[in-house]
Amino acid sequence: MKKLNRREFLATSGAAASSALLPAGEAEASGAAPPSYDYAEAVLYDATRCIGCRSCQRACREYNGLAPEAGELNGVRFEMPAQLSEEHWMVLQVYREEPDAAAAEGRDPDWSYLKRNCMHCNVPACVSVCPVGALQKTDTGAVTYDEDRCIGCRYCLFACPYRVPRYEWVDRTPRVRKCNWNRACVRACPVGALTGGARAKLVAEAHERIEERPDRYVDHVYGEHEGGGTSYLILAGVGHDKLALPSISPSVRSSYVDPIMGSLPGWIVGMGLFLGGLYQIERRRRERESMRNGENDGEGPP
Amino acid sequence: MKVTSLRNLDVRLPLSALVAIGFGLALYRFYGGLGVATNLNDSFPWGLWIGFDMLCGIALAAGGFVLAGTVHVFGLKKYEPFVRPAIVTAFLGYLLAIIGLTLDLGRPWAIWHPLIMWQPHSALFEVAWCVMLYTTVLFLEFLPIVFEKLRWSGALRAIQRVTVVFVFAGIILSTMHQSSLGSLFVMMGHRLHSLWFTPMLPLLFLVSAVAVGLAMVIFEALISGLIFGHRHSIRLLGDLAQALPPVLGIYIGLVLMDLNARGVLGLLVENSLESWAFKIEIILGFFLPGTLLLSSAVRYNRMKLFGCVLAVIVGVVMNRLDVSLVGMLATSPTGYLPSWIEILVTGGVVAGGLLVLSVMNQALPIAKPLPRTSFATDATRGGGRAGHA
Ligand code: SF4
Ligand code: SF4
Ligand code: SF4
Numbered sequence: 001m002k003k004l005n006r007r008e009f010l011a012t013s014g015a016a017a018s019s020a021l022l023p024a025g026e027a028e029a030s031g032a033a034p035p036s037y038d039y040a041e042a043v044l045y046d047a048t049r050c051i052g053c054r055s056c057q058r059a060c061r062e063y064n065g066l067a068p069e070a071g072e073l074n075g076v077r078f079e080m081p082a083q084l085s086e087e088h089w090m091v092l093q094v095y096r097e098e099p100d101a102a103a104a105e106g107r108d109p110d111w112s113y114l115k116r117n118c119m120h121c122n123v124p125a126c127v128s129v130c131p132v133g134a135l136q137k138t139d140t141g142a143v144t145y146d147e148d149r150c151i152g153c154r155y156c157l158f159a160c161p162y163r164v165p166r167y168e169w170v171d172r173t174p175r176v177r178k179c180n181w182n183r184a185c186v187r188a189c190p191v192g193a194l195t196g197g198a199r200a201k202l203v204a205e206a207h208e209r210i211e212e213r214p215d216r217y218v219d220h221v222y223g224e225h226e227g228g229g230t231s232y233l234i235l236a237g238v239g240h241d242k243l244a245l246p247s248i249s250p251s252v253r254s255s256y257v258d259p260i261m262g263s264l265p266g267w268i269v270g271m272g273l274f275l276g277g278l279y280q281i282e283r284r285r286r287e288r289e290s291m292r293n294g295e296n297d298g299e300g301p302p
Numbered sequence: 303m304k305v306t307s308l309r310n311l312d313v314r315l316p317l318s319a320l321v322a323i324g325f326g327l328a329l330y331r332f333y334g335g336l337g338v339a340t341n342l343n344d345s346f347p348w349g350l351w352i353g354f355d356m357l358c359g360i361a362l363a364a365g366g367f368v369l370a371g372t373v374h375v376f377g378l379k380k381y382e383p384f385v386r387p388a389i390v391t392a393f394l395g396y397l398l399a400i401i402g403l404t405l406d407l408g409r410p411w412a413i414w415h416p417l418i419m420w421q422p423h424s425a426l427f428e429v430a431w432c433v434m435l436y437t438t439v440l441f442l443e444f445l446p447i448v449f450e451k452l453r454w455s456g457a458l459r460a461i462q463r464v465t466v467v468f469v470f471a472g473i474i475l476s477t478m479h480q481s482s483l484g485s486l487f488v489m490m491g492h493r494l495h496s497l498w499f500t501p502m503l504p505l506l507f508l509v510s511a512v513a514v515g516l517a518m519v520i521f522e523a524l525i526s527g528l529i530f531g532h533r534h535s536i537r538l539l540g541d542l543a544q545a546l547p548p549v550l551g552i553y554i555g556l557v558l559m560d561l562n563a564r565g566v567l568g569l570l571v572e573n574s575l576e577s578w579a580f581k582i583e584i585i586l587g588f589f590l591p592g593t594l595l596l597s598s599a600v601r602y603n604r605m606k607l608f609g610c611v612l613a614v615i616v617g618v619v620m621n622r623l624d625v626s627l628v629g630m631l632a633t634s635p636t637g638y639l640p641s642w643i644e645i646l647v648t649g650g651v652v653a654g655g656l657l658v659l660s661v662m663n664q665a666l667p668i669a670k671p672l673p674r675t676s677f678a679t680d681a682t683r684g685g686g687r688a689g690h691a
Contacts, residue, residue: 085344129489131426132412132419151415152408154347155426159489166344167408169337174408246492257425260485260504264428264478271474275375279466282377 037122037231040141042199043186044206047236048216050113050193052092054080059188060090060117064180086166086177090117090185095243112238114245115194118143118164118179119223120231123252126156126165134176141199141231142181150176161227161248181231199231206235225250314660317653324650327643328405336408341641346630348406350640353626354648355402357483358619359395360433361507364515365522366392366440367476372545374469381542383534384519386447386668390659391522393440398655400433405647425485432479439472447666480511487625495629496566497580503625506556510618513549513588516542517614524608530663540601546614550592557584579620579628587617 057080061069067087069080081088093114102109120143127135127143134149135156152174156165168174186194195202206221222240223230226248234245241247331339342349365388372378373385404410416430442461449458484507491499500506520543523534561567569577591610600606631637640648662668 125489128423129426131421131424131430132415133421134419149412149415149419150409151412152410153406153426154408155424155486157344157347158493161492163345167347168335169343170335171337172332172335174335257485257488258423260481260488260501261423261425261428267478268474271477272470275371275470275473278375279470282375286377 035122036199036229037141038200039198040139040231041181041183041196042141042202042231042233043183044195044197044202044233044235045115046193046195046206046209047112047114047234047238049191050092050115051191052094052113053190054092055188055190056115056185056194057088057090057092059184060179061088063182063184064089084116084164084166084178086168086175089166089177089179090115092116093243095238097242110238110242112236112243114234114236114243115185117185117232118181119162119226120179120181121227122230123228125159125161125227128257129155129159131155140181143178144180145176145178147175161246199229199233202233206233209235228252314657317657317660320646320653321650321657324647324653327647327650331405331643331647336406339641339643339647341638341644343636343638345634345636346638348626348630349638350627350644350648351402351406353623354619355651356399356406357622357626359399359402360479360483361511361514361618361622362518362615363392363395363399364476364480364511365519366395366443366515367473368512368515369519370443370469371473374466375473380538383538384523384542387522387526388515388519389440389443390447390662390668391518393437393444394655394659396433396437396440398651400437401651401654402648403433425482425488428482429479429486432475432482436472436475436479439468439475442468443472447668451666476511477508481505481508483507484625490630493630493633494625495576495632496564497561497569497576498625498629500560500564502556502560506553506560509549509553509556510588510621513546513553513614514618516546516549517591517611517618520607521611521615524604524611526663536602536604536607539604539607540598543595543601543607543611546610547592547595550588550595550614554584554588554592576624576629576632579624583617583620583624586613587620588614591617 057069060066066089069088081091082093084091093116094111095114096111097109099109120137120141122137124135124137124143127133127137130150131153132149132151134146134151135143136146137143154167154176156176157163157167165176165178167176183196186196195205197205203221203224206224210217210219210221217235217237218239220240222234222236222245223232228250234240236243327339336342340349340351365384369381369385369388373381404413407413416427417434421427443465446458446461446465449455449461481504484503484505487494487499487503488501520539523539527534558567561570570581571577591613594600594606595610600610627638
């Protein structure tokens, strides 16, 4: 199974190579279908059902043995972190619209919760940039990290379009830290805001929910197509741009780099032939020249 | 020579001090972790050590393959005296980049992993292999200088017989490596400012590397002429500089075409940090020297030539820092300025390079033009002579 997905991935990159230096839009149109992971384990987060209890956040911390969330206990306030960090692989964020802006349009301000963690992309940028394969997309849908392979280059931090991976900056043996898709959060949710299951089934269910209650949802299953699709799907009543989720084209993100990498064998052979040819021409010219010089030498003195 | 050695000491003492400080701070970085010594964070994971030590170090080392190609492949033998200094600089440049990389990697003891853990989709995997292979090639290209010093004529002849293989391998590897540093940033469309982000980055990096390689060779020849006195004729330097305007012109053409194709030419008239950095980089580093060097009055005048090649070097260094640091500022909530430790460590690394260079220049036959070098045919024909050299 693992091999199949690997092959799928390679096939995709090959197809992407044909659209080498086309602008992003055209590359999309030429339509290299990314692997779908339709039957891998996915999670659907429905922000409109979420009550913000943060049971998921606590389950994540306990399951992974991470440090307790920030803040003082006795006396002063106990604050939940709102940003991902090396100790917080999953955070619950809240979005609230400016009341004035909404009042100007004569409606209540929009608001929404947002559960943030690694999207477990179908074609993960982090996996494609890691020089040693420390990050892998597995058949379960998970994007996993192996610290024994990692060299600590932090290219994955840079390349992830969702800015998910975090780094242990103050550590002598630092690791990359991020959600590992154990789904402790799904089991912890008391109200069914999180649903686990096959990706295809969840995508269908998400569209059903939108159809049933179009007033409740924005008509967009975030993660269905983003960057080739993700295993973590988000359904919300507020546009993803307001939730500070990036707008990502459906084309596979690594499609820019793959043609470059794919052209290397050709470059090596081509350059070799070119240089070799030049060198041969140059050597013949020199030989002819030295022969002529030799003749001159011979004829000159007497 | 006595005067020179006194002057050498004047230079070497402060350089050694810088190296010592840098070394101490590097130990501190390994003791406390990257976050303690640097201003890097999750939103700005690559800083000065990648932007300067790695990107600029490798770009400035491009003279090695440019000169080797000019002399050995295109057969312009009159530039042969520049090959050795260029190879030595390139070798040092790569060693320094490797030191910078070792400091920057979070798990430097695993630096060899790309050897056995292959992931050929990654541009960084390509970078890692190119660094390893090309440093080896540079070492092999450097060896004849040592053999000559030691008067190992047998080894010298043996290695000279295969030089052309190193030269070819070196050119292929460097062109790949220079461009792969650009490929690194092709995955960063969501981070890098649109003035610099383009899928053409690998090509742009390659062309600007050729330009700065040439500029560095001329720059070094002029500087070492000032210090050691053995001056190359200004004719020769000016002739070599003739290659710069076309290369710089191609670069500017590619950049403008690319900006236009992506529809971001308008950003040039913006009044932002990025826009100004970009304009200064292109005008100072590429347009001005490219235009000025068209005139022979500039090319064949030591001071003016010096100014032009310096501008190219500054321009390309700016370009690498713009791509890796300045262009990333806007998308990072925290921003980034290198910490004093990062700066001093970089200073120490550069000082170390200069120190080694100054010692090598004294101890090895680097600047001295040789009667016959580096060619299989030459070596067999003039083999007897090599031993005496
Ligand atoms: S969200 Fe980022 S870290 Fe997670 S799989 Fe996608 S690219 Fe990798
Ligand atoms: S930091 Fe580790 S996991 Fe991330 S890209 Fe580098 S080697 Fe791979
Ligand atoms: S456990 Fe469920 S309801 Fe509670 S915050 Fe998490 S997703 Fe929302």
